[in-house]
Amino acid sequence: MPVRASLERGDSLFLWWTGQPENHFLWLMQMGEASSKTKGITEPGGQNYEKVSYYLIKSLVFLGFFSFVHFAWELMPVDVVLFFSANDESVFSHAKMALYAWLFTCAVEFAWLLRGPRVEDKRSFVLSRLLVAVLLPWFEVLVWYVVPGIVKAELPLYLELPWAFAVVYIIGVLGGGLERVLQNSKLDTFATAIVLVLFGLSVFFFTAFTWEKPWIDFFYLP
Numbered sequence: 001m002p003v004r005a006s007l008e009r010g011d012s013l014f015l016w017w018t019g020q021p022e023n024h025f026l027w028l029m030q031m032g033e034a035s036s037k038t039k040g041i042t043e044p045g046g047q048n049y050e051k052v053s054y055y056l057i058k059s060l061v062f063l064g065f066f067s068f069v070h071f072a073w074e075l076m077p078v079d080v081v082l083f084f085s086a087n088d089e090s091v092f093s094h095a096k097m098a099l100y101a102w103l104f105t106c107a108v109e110f111a112w113l114l115r116g117p118r119v120e121d122k123r124s125f126v127l128s129r130l131l132v133a134v135l136l137p138w139f140e141v142l143v144w145y146v147v148p149g150i151v152k153a154e155l156p157l158y159l160e161l162p163w164a165f166a167v168v169y170i171i172g173v174l175g176g177g178l179e180r181v182l183q184n185s186k187l188d189t190f191a192t193a194i195v196l197v198l199f200g201l202s203v204f205f206f207t208a209f210t211w212e213k214p215w216i217d218f219f220y221l222p
Contacts, residue, residue: 049113049183055176058105062172063165066101070094082210091144092218095137096206098168102133102175121183127195128182132175134198137206139171 048054072085084100086093106129119125144167147155155163187195216222 049109049119050180052177052180055173055180058109058176059169059172061108062101062105062175063168065104066097066168069097069101069104083207086210091141092206092209094144095140096210098137098140098171099133099202099206102129102136102172106133121186123192124185124187125183127187127192128179128185130199131182131195132179134195134202135178136171136175137202139174140167143167143170143174 069085072081073087077087084097086097109129110126113119113125144164147163154160
């Protein structure tokens with residue numbers, strides 16, 4: 001590998017270790033650019049946001065934002081923070097945090113990718129992110145309940161905590177995989193309206209029941 005390319009990769013890796021989420025996307029873009037310069041070709045799949053590796057890294061950024069959202073209420077116990085954070089450990093609260101952590105992750109992504117000509121179809125790109133944000137909380141419910149469905153007893157903390165982190169990363173990968181396909185789909189007006197309505201219902205659902213739980217439960221009869 002040429003010395004110049006090696007130095008570029010070293011500088012990029014330093015950006016990753018700084019721990020700031022926006023640098024994770026910058027790291028990915030610089031790695032892709034350095035690779036293209038070294039090989040002298042453009043790899044199949046087009047832009048970096050179309051590659052599987054991009055979404056593996058995006059899931060790590062999502063995990064970081066989820067951790068922030070999870071403890072935001074403890075750091076700033078005010079109502080506006082409770083809108084996207086939680087003051088309990090219920091599955092509902094974690095599903096809500098998945099929604100907003102993904103939106104925060106995508107906001108960083110938008111700031112980086114949408115400022116230039118990297119995204120050809122910005123409308124489909126944005127709608128794919130909104131649709132995945134709607135689905136991600138339910139991905140979390142499905143994946144989280146795999147263990148309770150198999151193990152009929154409460155996990156000890158030293159097992160539950162790693163599983164919780166694993167669930168967040170797994171649903172990030174699942175969501176990213178959907179985005180990768182959906183961002184290249186042309187959504188008509190009707191499909192766009194469906195995505196926006198579902199997103200609005202999701203915000204309503206997680207907002208309405210943050211401060212007051214509904215009279216009917218998800219698993220138990222009222």
